[in-house]
Amino acid sequence: MTSTFLPDKRSGPDTAPPAPAGGPAPGRARRRVLHWLTAVSFQVPALALFGLLVLLPMLFALYASFFRWGGFGMPSDSIGADNFTRLFDDPVFLGDLWRCLVLVVFSLALQLPFALAMAVLLNQRLRGRAFYRMLFFAPYILSEVITGILFSMIFAPDDGLADHVLGGVGLDGIGGEWFSDPSTVMATVFLVMMWKYFGFHMMLYLAGLQSIPAELTEAAIVDGAGPWQRFRNVTLPLLAPTLRISVFLSVIGSIQLFDLVWVITAGGPDHHSETMAITMFQYGFKRYQVGYASAISVVIFGISLVFALAYQRFVLRRDLEGATTTMRGGGQ
Amino acid sequence: MGEPALSRRGFLAASAAAGLSITALSGCGGGSDGGSSGTTTLEWWHIMTTEPAKGVWASLARQFESQNPKVKIKIVALENEAYKSKMTALTASGKLPDIFHTWGGGVLKQQADAGLVEDLTDRTKDWAGTLLPVAKEPYLLDEKVYGIPDDIGMVGFWYNKALFKKAGIAAPPTTWSGFLDAVRALKSAGVAPIALAGKEKWPGMYYWAYLAMRTAGIDALQKAADSKDFTGAGFVEAGEHLKELVALQPFQKGFLGAAYSGPTGQSAAVGNGKAAMELMGQWAPTVERTEGKGLGANLGFFPFPTVEGGKGALTEVFGGGGGLALRQGAPQAAVDFLKFFASAGTNRELVKKTGTLPVVTAAEDALTDPNLKAVQAQLKATTGFQLYLDQAYAPAVGQEVNDSVAGLVAGSKSPEQVAQSITKVAKEEQ
Numbered sequence: 224m225t226s227t228f229l230p231d232k233r234s235g236p237d238t239a240p241p242a243p244a245g246g247p248a249p250g251r252a253r254r255r256v257l258h259w260l261t262a263v264s265f266q267v268p269a270l271a272l273f274g275l276l277v278l279l280p281m282l283f284a285l286y287a288s289f290f291r292w293g294g295f296g297m298p299s300d301s302i303g304a305d306n307f308t309r310l311f312d313d314p315v316f317l318g319d320l321w322r323c324l325v326l327v328v329f330s331l332a333l334q335l336p337f338a339l340a341m342a343v344l345l346n347q348r349l350r351g352r353a354f355y356r357m358l359f360f361a362p363y364i365l366s367e368v369i370t371g372i373l374f375s376m377i378f379a380p381d382d383g384l385a386d387h388v389l390g391g392v393g394l395d396g397i398g399g400e401w402f403s404d405p406s407t408v409m410a411t412v413f414l415v416m417m418w419k420y421f422g423f424h425m426m427l428y429l430a431g432l433q434s435i436p437a438e439l440t441e442a443a444i445v446d447g448a449g450p451w452q453r454f455r456n457v458t459l460p461l462l463a464p465t466l467r468i469s470v471f472l473s474v475i476g477s478i479q480l481f482d483l484v485w486v487i488t489a490g491g492p493d494h495h496s497e498t499m500a501i502t503m504f505q506y507g508f509k510r511y512q513v514g515y516a517s518a519i520s521v522v523i524f525g526i527s528l529v530f531a532l533a534y535q536r537f538v539l540r541r542d543l544e545g546a547t548t549t550m551r552g553g554g555q
Numbered sequence: 556m557g558e559p560a561l562s563r564r565g566f567l568a569a570s571a572a573a574g575l576s577i578t579a580l581s582g583c584g585g586g587s588d589g590g591s592s593g594t595t596t597l598e599w600w601h602i603m604t605t606e607p608a609k610g611v612w613a614s615l616a617r618q619f620e621s622q623n624p625k626v627k628i629k630i631v632a633l634e635n636e637a638y639k640s641k642m643t644a645l646t647a648s649g650k651l652p653d654i655f656h657t658w659g660g661g662v663l664k665q666q667a668d669a670g671l672v673e674d675l676t677d678r679t680k681d682w683a684g685t686l687l688p689v690a691k692e693p694y695l696l697d698e699k700v701y702g703i704p705d706d707i708g709m710v711g712f713w714y715n716k717a718l719f720k721k722a723g724i725a726a727p728p729t730t731w732s733g734f735l736d737a738v739r740a741l742k743s744a745g746v747a748p749i750a751l752a753g754k755e756k757w758p759g760m761y762y763w764a765y766l767a768m769r770t771a772g773i774d775a776l777q778k779a780a781d782s783k784d785f786t787g788a789g790f791v792e793a794g795e796h797l798k799e800l801v802a803l804q805p806f807q808k809g810f811l812g813a814a815y816s817g818p819t820g821q822s823a824a825v826g827n828g829k830a831a832m833e834l835m836g837q838w839a840p841t842v843e844r845t846e847g848k849g850l851g852a853n854l855g856f857f858p859f860p861t862v863e864g865g866k867g868a869l870t871e872v873f874g875g876g877g878g879l880a881l882r883q884g885a886p887q888a889a890v891d892f893l894k895f896f897a898s899a900g901t902n903r904e905l906v907k908k909t910g911t912l913p914v915v916t917a918a919e920d921a922l923t924d925p926n927l928k929a930v931q932a933q934l935k936a937t938t939g940f941q942l943y944l945d946q947a948y949a950p951a952v953g954q955e956v957n958d959s960v961a962g963l964v965a966g967s968k969s970p971e972q973v974a975q976s977i978t979k980v981a982k983e984e985q
Contacts (some may be wrong), residue, residue, distance in 0.1 A: 294647040295669040379819035380809030383828070403753065403812030405965070417976035491754050491964035508640045510951040511665070513647070 278490055281524070284517040293516035294507075306518035315458045316519070321498040322409060326477040326498075329401050329413050334475060335466075338421040342428035343454070356429065360422040367419075371486025374415045378402050402488055407496040412484055412496050419483065420476070424469045431465030432458065478527050569629035574795035595888045596627045600652040602638045602877075605845055608909040616903070619895050624701055624983030626888045646671060651882040657702050658875055659693025660952060666880075667701050673881040675700045679892050686897060689934060690914040693942050694878050702878035703893045704914045705905065708837030709934055710761050713926075716853045718746050718831040727857035729869065731769070731796060734860045738805045741831050743790050748803075752821035753811035753964065756957035757945060759833045762800070763792050763960040764944050764974070765859040766793035772866030773939040780948055783981035785975045789866070794963055795863060801964055806830075811965060816846050816852025823847035834859070836874065837930050841910045856926045858933060870938035876914070948981075955980040 288306055290298035310316050345356050362370065375383045385401070401411040413420045434456060443453045459466075481500035484490065490497035490505070499519060507516030535543065583831030599616065604611045609632060616628040631652070633641055638656065645651055651671050657663045666672050676699045683691070686704060694702030694775050714727065719737070722744035728734040741748040752758045771789020779785045791871060807813065807821075808831045814820040822839065825831040826847025833839060861869050879896060881889050895901060902918035905911050912918045912931050922928055959976045962968030968976075 293665065294643065295665065296649075375812075375814075375817075376819065378812075380807070380813075382819060400809040400812070403809040405811075408812075477559065488812060489754050491961070492966050493962055505954070508643045510954045511949075512951055 229236060243462070271393045284520050284524075285492070287514050288518035288521045290514040291512075292517075293511045294513035298514060302514075306515050307522075310518055310522065315494050315497060316499070316502055317501050319497055322497070323478055323480075323499060324417070325409060326413060326480065327474050330416070330473045330477055331470060333413075334417045334421050335424055335469060337417070338424035338463075338469075339428050339466075341421070342432060346429060356426075360426055362419045363423040363426075366418070367482035368486050369481050370379055370415065370419050373481070375402065375487050378411065383475045403492055405492050408488060408492065408496045412487065415483060415487065416480070420473075424473065427469050428462065431462045435461045467538055467542060470530075471539070473532075474530060475527060476524065478530070563966070570745060581785065589768055590949055594625055595802075595886050596629055597654055597886070597889055598629045598631065599654040599892075600631045600633065600642075600650040601656045601879075602633060602635050603909075604632050604634050605842075608736040608911075610616070611905065611908045615896070615901060616655060617959050619892055622895070626892075628892070631968045634710050652981055653882055653885045654879055654892060655882070657694065657703055657757070657878050658943065658946040659696075659878060660875070660942045661949045662946060663694065663701055663880065664696050665949065668697075670679075671883050673883050673885050674699050675703065675881065675890070675893070679703060680894065682894055682897070685899065685915055685917065686915055687914050689937060689940055690876055690938060693875055693946065694880070702880040703897050704878040706878075706904075706905065706911045707874070707876035707895060707934065708912055709872040709930060709937075710834060710836050711856055711858045711930070711933070712832050712834055713825065713839045714832035714855050714857065715825065715828060715830075715850055718828065719855075721784070722746060722831070727855065728759050729857075731766075731862040735803065738800065738803050742803065742805065746808040747824070747830040748805040748832065749807070750813075750821040750824035750833045751806045751810045751811050751964070753806070753961065754814050756961040757943075758815060758821060758833075758835065759964045760957045761795050761873065763793055763963070765834070765940070766796045766862065768871055768873060768939075769793075769859070769862040769864040769867035770796065773864070773871050773941055776944075778951070780981070782787055783807050783978065783984075784978040785981065786971075790977075791860075792865075792962075793969045794973045797960070797963060798970055801966070804844075809839040809913055815826060816842060818846065820846060828852065837912055837927065840924070840926060854926060856929050868938060870933075871941070872933060873941045873943070874934075875943040879938050895903045900971050949984050951984055952977065952981045 227441040287298050289303060291302050291305075292298035321522055327419065343358060345359075346354055349355070365373075378386075380386065380400055380403070401407045439457050439461070440453055443457050448456065479500055481504070482497045484496055484498055485501060486503070488496045490501040500523065503516045503519040503523065506512045562686075580883065583888040601612060603612050607773075612632075613630060616630055619977040620626060620628055639794065642651075646666055649669075649671065651666070655784055663672065667674075679700060683700065683703070687707060688709035690704040690786040691700070694700060694704065703847070710729070714898050718741065719727070722740040723736070724737050724740055728737045729909050738748040764776075767790055770792045771779075771787060775787065775789055779787065807824050808844045810821075813824070816822055821830075821833055824953070826840075826843030826849050828848075828850065840854055840958040841852070842850070858869055859873070861867060881893070895914060899915045899917040901912055903921040906913050906918055906921040908925065910924070912927060912934065913922060919931070922931055941947070947953070948956070955977050959968055
């Protein structure tokens with residue numbers, strides 16, 4: 224944001240050219256101050272809100288994570304990094320990290336390719352195309368809580384839809400315990416996640432696909448490229464920016480997953496579907512160990528931050544290069 | 556949410572429960588209280604989100620308002636777990652509602668220690684004597700009164716007489732080995748013996764707590780909390796007895812994922828006759844009727860059996876109730892409301908209309924349900940009373956009991972590990 228107001232680094236036609244060697248003329252300096260004032264006065268309200276509602280609580284959570292603190296009054300019992308060492312000794316939290324990785328891998332390996340396939344399919348001329356698009360997007364519009372309740376009913380033992388349907392084809396009894404069997408609960412939760420979110424990624428891809436000029440595909444056809452070659456060498460490269468964004472959103476979503484799992488299993492059975500956010504909630508709001516819960520939240524934040532920065536630095540760099548918001552020449 | 560027709564208030568409360576903001580509710584219910592001087596508005600938070608209690612409590616508030624024209628009562632009703640979470644956040648902010656629901660015990664003590672709860676010892680002593688002593692116990696902390704009960708009860712087995720008969724069980728068991736035999740008989744009769752909500756951990760905790768009371772004895776539970784040591788022989792033994800039960804696979808299909816309420820939950824399983832019994836508090840019959848069909852005359856109650864060679868007696872009960880506490884510095888009108896709520900007239904209405912057990916001695920005549928009468932008789936003959944562990948102990952310890960017992964039931968923790976992990980958390984809590 225601030226880069227717009229750094230004239231010495233800009234060379235765009237709408238701003239002042241670099242100052243001559245003799246120093247800026249007085250009128251130009253005044254204009255620069257005015258620029259700054261305008262910028263600051265526009266930003267102050269937003270920055271104040273952001274600081275008060277986002278930065279301050281985050282900093283406070285970081286502070287609280289070094290205390291044994293029950294959430295009453297101000298934290299006073301400082302215990303250094305004990306919360307963090309305890310955290311990385313806790314089999315439940317280590318399990319959370321593992322399950323997070325599993326979800327990320329599943330999302331990238333199954334959900335996104337599926338969404339892409341559906342997007343390519345629904346980008347064809349097809350009778351009822353708009354209807355299908357809407358249908359597949361619909362789960363994304365449902366709230367997480369409604370989705371959770373819906374699926375806990377579908378997979379309810381004995382009375383659930385899954386049990387009835389599977390019973391109807393002779394697979395009696397395997398439909399009911401998907402959420403209550405430790406060995407299947409994660410796969411089932413992932414199934415629900417996939418059902419809920421693939422439509423969103425599909426929509427992203429559809430938008431990306433529509434922006435690919437038809438001429439390119441036509442040219443490829445003229446050159447004798449088959450369908451797979453056209454997809455591999457024309458569609459996929461041009462869709463890459465969209466893919467990169469959707470991978471990013473998918474990973475961050477998996478790291479912070481809470482509500483869907485909370486409603487369906489509350490992390491159970493026996494912690495087998497617990498996520499980091501659920502562990503944090505358990506300690507913060509059930510056990511009143513707010514210091515420890517803060518440490519968990521700090522770790523979640525740290526993981527998200529490291530991922531986001533690394534992803535932007537190494538993967539999104541090309542996409543961000545042309546963006547007006549980056550500081551040109553300032554990239555380290 | 557199987558109510559056939561929602562009243563307007565019912566609709567508003569239901570939509571609040573469904574996630575619409577609470578302000579929508581209070582905006583409609585509260586009316587304007589800004590301009591008129593001298594009007595006190597009391598905010599009252601409780602957990603009665605299902606009928607009939609929800610409606611009865613609201614009409615009682617209106618009744619109090621009509622008797623006290625200068626007082627307005629703003630009700631916020633939240634579901635159990637949502638209430639606990641919300642209260643945690645409020646406690647951290649340092650300001651509680653004027654009148655709020657409490658279960659007493661460790662959580663109330665934490666709030667009181669933080670100076671957030673009004674000491675009612677002097678302000679209620681004129682009329683507190685009319686209340687049943689056992690009902691007042693959870694809110695007595697260091698001999699000070701921090702809350703007034705509106706409900707009292709205990710946990711025991713609620714069973715389906717027809718299914719017991721089908722399995723050839725003549726009388727409810729009174730010993731643990733007899734209980735295990737009954738479970739075996741029910742299983743071989745093709746009936747799921749016990750419904751358990753494995754997703755929520757507190758219903759499983761009841762088994763371990765009662766077994767500990769029966770093996771180690773009721774004093775040992777208090778002593779263990781004080782010395783922060785739960786590794787004594789009686790506690791490990793309690794876990795072993797629970798393990799014996801789990802080994803019989805007595806629970807309904809998919810119990811590890813089952814909730815307590817809801818159409819597929821523990822309560823519905825018993826209420827619809829799919830499981831023969833559940834270990835649950837005195838509210839069980841009401842919930843069985845709301846979530847399932849209810850058992851009617853087939854419903855029976857028996858106390859938790861004794862364990863052979865254990866120190867506990869059949870007359871020692873595990874339970875708790877609900878009460879109302881006031882925030883520190885609450886206005887006199889709030890104390891007046893407590894007095895109104897704990898009066899014999901109000902209590903009689905609660906007993907008649909919401910199925911709670913009387914907390915006012917004079918209201919006992921209002922009790923007609925034979926099962927609840929059995930519970931009431933049991934409560935009056937009590938020789939020892941243990942408050943729910945997740946309320947009696949500090950929250951972290953109570954949750955660890957729930958959590959590690961859930962591990963035992965799921966087969967991932969041994970009885971020794973349960974005792975050790977509870978001890979570990981208790982020691983960490985200073």
